[in-house]
Amino acid sequence: MKPQLTLQAPLELPHQEISNYLNQLWISEEEDSSGANTFTLMVWQPAWLEQCLVQNGLINGPITGILSPEIIKVAKKFIINKGLPHTTSINSGELLDLLKENLLIKDHEDLRGQFFESSISTLNPRRLITLAPTLNKASEIKTFVSAYCPLSENNITQTICGDLVVVRGDSNSIYEKGLNIIDELTIKDLPTWLWWNGSLDEAQEIFNFFTDHGIRLIIDTAIGSPKRCLKILDQSIRSNKAINDLNWVRLKSWRESLAMIFDPPTRRPILDHISDIDIDIAEGNFLQALFLISWISDKLEWEFSKIENYGELIKIEFERNNGEKISTGINSVPLGNQGIHSGQVIGLRLISKISEVQKNNTCVILGCESVECMRLEAGGMADMQLIEQVVPNAFSSSESDVSKLLGSSRGNTSPLFENSIKVAVKIFNSINN
Amino acid sequence: MSSTFSNPLRLGLRQERVISPQCLIIFGASGDLTHRKLIPALFELYLQRRIPSEFAIVGCARRPWSDQDFREKMKAKLADQISNNEKEWDKFSNYLFYEPVDLQQSEHVVRLSKRLNEIDKLQATHGNKTFYLSVSPNFYGSGCKALKAAGLIDDPKKSRVVIEKPFGRDYSSAKKLNKIVQSCADESQIYRIDHYLGKETVQNILVMRFANTIFEPIWNRNYISSVQITSSETVGVEDRAGYYESSGALRDMLQNHLTQMLAVTAMEPPGKFEPEAIRNEKAKVLQASNLADENEPWNCCIRGQYAKGGNSLKRLKGYRDEDGVNLNSTTETYIATKVFIDNWRWQGVPFYLRTGKRLPKRLGEIVLTFKDVPVHLFESTIINPAPNQLILRIQPNEGATFKFEVKSPGSGMKSRPVEMEFSYDESFGEPSDEGYVRLLADAMLSDPTLFTRSDEVEAAWKLYTPLIELMENAPWKLPIHKYESMTWGPPESDQLLSKDNLFWRRP
Numbered sequence: 001m002k003p004q005l006t007l008q009a010p011l012e013l014p015h016q017e018i019s020n021y022l023n024q025l026w027i028s029e030e031e032d033s034s035g036a037n038t039f040t041l042m043v044w045q046p047a048w049l050e051q052c053l054v055q056n057g058l059i060n061g062p063i064t065g066i067l068s069p070e071i072i073k074v075a076k077k078f079i080i081n082k083g084l085p086h087t088t089s090i091n092s093g094e095l096l097d098l099l100k101e102n103l104l105i106k107d108h109e110d111l112r113g114q115f116f117e118s119s120i121s122t123l124n125p126r127r128l129i130t131l132a133p134t135l136n137k138a139s140e141i142k143t144f145v146s147a148y149c150p151l152s153e154n155n156i157t158q159t160i161c162g163d164l165v166v167v168r169g170d171s172n173s174i175y176e177k178g179l180n181i182i183d184e185l186t187i188k189d190l191p192t193w194l195w196w197n198g199s200l201d202e203a204q205e206i207f208n209f210f211t212d213h214g215i216r217l218i219i220d221t222a223i224g225s226p227k228r229c230l231k232i233l234d235q236s237i238r239s240n241k242a243i244n245d246l247n248w249v250r251l252k253s254w255r256e257s258l259a260m261i262f263d264p265p266t267r268r269p270i271l272d273h274i275s276d277i278d279i280d281i282a283e284g285n286f287l288q289a290l291f292l293i294s295w296i297s298d299k300l301e302w303e304f305s306k307i308e309n310y311g312e313l314i315k316i317e318f319e320r321n322n323g324e325k326i327s328t329g330i331n332s333v334p335l336g337n338q339g340i341h342s343g344q345v346i347g348l349r350l351i352s353k354i355s356e357v358q359k360n361n362t363c364v365i366l367g368c369e370s371v372e373c374m375r376l377e378a379g380g381m382a383d384m385q386l387i388e389q390v391v392p393n394a395f396s397s398s399e400s401d402v403s404k405l406l407g408s409s410r411g412n413t414s415p416l417f418e419n420s421i422k423v424a425v426k427i428f429n430s431i432n433n
Numbered sequence: 434m435s436s437t438f439s440n441p442l443r444l445g446l447r448q449e450r451v452i453s454p455q456c457l458i459i460f461g462a463s464g465d466l467t468h469r470k471l472i473p474a475l476f477e478l479y480l481q482r483r484i485p486s487e488f489a490i491v492g493c494a495r496r497p498w499s500d501q502d503f504r505e506k507m508k509a510k511l512a513d514q515i516s517n518n519e520k521e522w523d524k525f526s527n528y529l530f531y532e533p534v535d536l537q538q539s540e541h542v543v544r545l546s547k548r549l550n551e552i553d554k555l556q557a558t559h560g561n562k563t564f565y566l567s568v569s570p571n572f573y574g575s576g577c578k579a580l581k582a583a584g585l586i587d588d589p590k591k592s593r594v595v596i597e598k599p600f601g602r603d604y605s606s607a608k609k610l611n612k613i614v615q616s617c618a619d620e621s622q623i624y625r626i627d628h629y630l631g632k633e634t635v636q637n638i639l640v641m642r643f644a645n646t647i648f649e650p651i652w653n654r655n656y657i658s659s660v661q662i663t664s665s666e667t668v669g670v671e672d673r674a675g676y677y678e679s680s681g682a683l684r685d686m687l688q689n690h691l692t693q694m695l696a697v698t699a700m701e702p703p704g705k706f707e708p709e710a711i712r713n714e715k716a717k718v719l720q721a722s723n724l725a726d727e728n729e730p731w732n733c734c735i736r737g738q739y740a741k742g743g744n745s746l747k748r749l750k751g752y753r754d755e756d757g758v759n760l761n762s763t764t765e766t767y768i769a770t771k772v773f774i775d776n777w778r779w780q781g782v783p784f785y786l787r788t789g790k791r792l793p794k795r796l797g798e799i800v801l802t803f804k805d806v807p808v809h810l811f812e813s814t815i816i817n818p819a820p821n822q823l824i825l826r827i828q829p830n831e832g833a834t835f836k837f838e839v840k841s842p843g844s845g846m847k848s849r850p851v852e853m854e855f856s857y858d859e860s861f862g863e864p865s866d867e868g869y870v871r872l873l874a875d876a877m878l879s880d881p882t883l884f885t886r887s888d889e890v891e892a893a894w895k896l897y898t899p900l901i902e903l904m905e906n907a908p909w910k911l912p913i914h915k916y917e918s919m920t921w922g923p924p925e926s927d928q929l930l931s932k933d934n935l936f937w938r939r940p
Contacts, residue, residue, distance in 0.1 A: 255442070255446060256446060258442055259440060259442040259443045259446050262440045262442055262443070263440055263443065263860060263861050263862055263863075264859055264860055264861075264862060265858075265859070265862035266859070268440060268862075271441065271442070296442070299441045299442050299444065300441055300442075301441075415445060416445045416446070
């Protein structure tokens with residue numbers, strides 16, 4: 001955490017009084033201390049896994065909303081102990097369902113919304129509003145407020161104070177009462193973001209409330225059903241609403257590595273002769289790989305022709321404008337040690353056939369570890385000109401992904417992402433047709 | 434079919450920082466720099482979509498031009514650059530405004546202030562202003578005072594002043610000028626520009642040094658025997674005689690560009706990649722730098738002046754025959770000097786710096802020569818094994834070369850030198866931005882990392898004070914040696930190195 005000087009301890013107030021209280025608080029401060037001129041970040045912070053583990057006594061409280069290494073370790077151990085497949089993601093519904101069986105609803109200290117990773121606090125948000133749904137379905141709404149002033153290391157003249165608001169209760173009470181204060185708490189001249197740090201399949205009426213209010217959205221399509229995720233993305237770009245996806249943000253190193261391969265002008269002709277692309281993903285939904293293929297096809301001006309879904313393998317065919325076909329595939333690979341985020345790309349193989357003679361052709365392999373590179377290299381690829389690159393695995397926390405996004409976003413949907421969504425939606429709709 | 438001229442997968446990937454709504458005010462807008470460098474750099478930023486829609490460029494000079502005059506004159510001057518982007522230029526030119534201003538006339542500055550308010554409202558620039566002093570260095574101090582008096586730089590968060598080189602003529606004038614500008618604005622508002630620092634390759638020195646583990650352990654006196662920093666031009670004084678006669682190579686190039694390259698090459702690693710951390714290290718290394726012989730500086734410095742030259746196809750004038758140059762001018766067009774850095778890292782390692790006009794090639798490079806191996810086990814095909822060298826090419830053909838010894842093919846065990854190359858063109862295939870593109874954007878983004886802080890400027894002047902004093906008080910001790918145009922400077926400059934059993938690298 002960045003050093004923080006809390007002006008006051010978190011104070012529980014009736015939700016109707018929060019807005020007035022904060023207005024008074026800042027007015028009573030010196031004229032130059034009206035808070036950081038940055039942004040408001042609202043966070044849907046269910047932390048279901050952490051809540052379940054605490055309630056089951058598998059880890060000690062308090063509940064913080066931060067996915068700590070201990071939570072990951074205990075969850076993975078639970079997966080093995082309960083005989084679930086080793087490939088089970090810690091975000092899987094199956095794991096949560098199992099944890100919710102025989103759950104003891106006990107009171108635990110809940111500090112969600114009062115801790116933020118330094119990657120976010122260094123951006124000095126003006127207001128952080130945390131919506132913290134509880135497992136207990138009969139939990140009345142409680143609201144807390146506190147103000148903070150990070151100790152600035154550089155520019156002491158700059159005002160960087162902010163405040164934290166926590167709205168805690170069951171999903172129903174948040175929907176019915178908690179959302180009433182959102183409008184009042186929105187600071188008009190500053191941009192407001194909602195980070196939906198949970199599955200898009202849950203609490204849809206709350207999510208819809210924010211989309212209807214035109215707030216900039218940050219979602220994670222690694223969690224939730226592909227159909228629902230793509231629907232939300234499609235609706236957002238059609239209605240010109242800013243949306244960003246952490247699953248897309250985590251693709252950055254893959255996009256950059258692939259682009260890097262073709263930076264030397266001598267390699268660029270390879271792009272005009274690509275015949276095959278295979279993408280390996282860790283088990284989970286395949287949206288990230290679909291976005292990657294969509295981005296490539298958009299940049300190389302390929303037209304989507306058809307898709308075949310074989311479960312573990314999805315084949316997608318494109319056509320170049322000279323009529324040549326490009327076959328691509330998304331292959332789900334069972335991994336013993338699943339990462340934090342499911343369905344992440346772990347390898348990419350691109351074959352460019354410039355001639356009938358194998359050794360004149362080129363094979364580009366990107367893998368998140370050398371074992372993956374070796375796997376993709378099998379089957380005669382080594383006979384071609386081989387270009388290999390190991391792409392660092394995205395082990396970053398969601399908080400740090402959000403921070404990267406907030407630090408670089410221009411407030412709109414990334415144009416590259418927008419174009420990929422359009423292609424991805426077209427491909428996905430063909431599965432259902 | 435995708436084009437193979439640019440990398441289609443690269444398009445849109447680079448995330449550039451966004452310049453906030455802004456009004457850039459250029460004083461000296463009728464001068465060369467404005468149409469040669471500043472407006473082209475701003476147009477380039479516009480083409481890269483980095484200019485916000487809430488933007489304005491206000492040209493200021495004494496000439497009684499209108500907005501329209503300014504737009505047309507800039508269009509005429511930039512004709513080549515605009516030819517492929519006519520429509521884009523038409524949109525960009527809407528950002529151009531002009532106000533006739535003499536900075537020495539207070540009523541002019543008051544009128545300018547009113548005009549800026551109108552433009553601020555018209556273009557919604559939120560009161561953010563960057564003032565660019567592209568005027569005669571004599572007016573830097575009074576220019577800042579005039580801006581201060583009109584209240585134009587009162588807000589340290591919303592206003593900045595960019596000051597061109599040369600910042601002062603010597604240590605005492607630089608110190609005095611610093612005092613004046615710091616009395617008008619906070620140091621954080623002052624951006625002393627040295628366009629060499631805007632060059633991709635100069636910034637790459639930092640990345641090469643501090644993003645790799647292999648260089649830093651050997652980047653010191655234990656492994657490096659000498660360093661050469663060269664910046665050469667093929668052109669003569671051209672139409673800048675008026676300025677150059679009072680400046681010369683020391684003030685025009687050595688004190689700023691070459692010394693900044695020295696600082697970036699020799700500085701300690703900063704704790705963080707933050708403006709002040711980097712500038713602290715640069716200032717520290719410059720403060721530890723001294724001429725190799727401060728008491729008898731004529732032993733470590735050679736001055737030269739180009740004489741006529743060329744060939745039968747193209748005859749080149751000597752410096753004294755150029756228009757606007759005094760027939761008996763003793764202004765140096767070439768200077769070479771030897772510097773030591775008295776710190777733990779560099780003690781005893783000579784840094785040779787040279788710059789000149791009318792040299793055979795236009796280039797900038799830094800050559801780090803490593804120490805010889807302790808024992809020569811192998812016979813070399815070229816008498817002696819060549820020492821390892823790392824050559825950082827600033828311009829042209831930007832990149833780096835590493836020279837090392839390998840076994841020469843054949844039945845014997847002889848060694849011979851080979852080169853390992855990195856070329857920006859071959860690796861990236863895209864031209865890098867002009868220094869001004871980067872620096873103008875950085876100034877408007879309030880990022881001072883690549884600008885020179887007051888203590889750096891003062892330390893750089895202090896380093897050359899013994900030479901400047903000698904040139905002023907006893908110039909015969911530092912004579913001007915003639916060199917034929919399009920040769921590598923006067924023969925005496927070779928002796929500067931031959932005394933140390935070294936020679937200049939022939940690029």
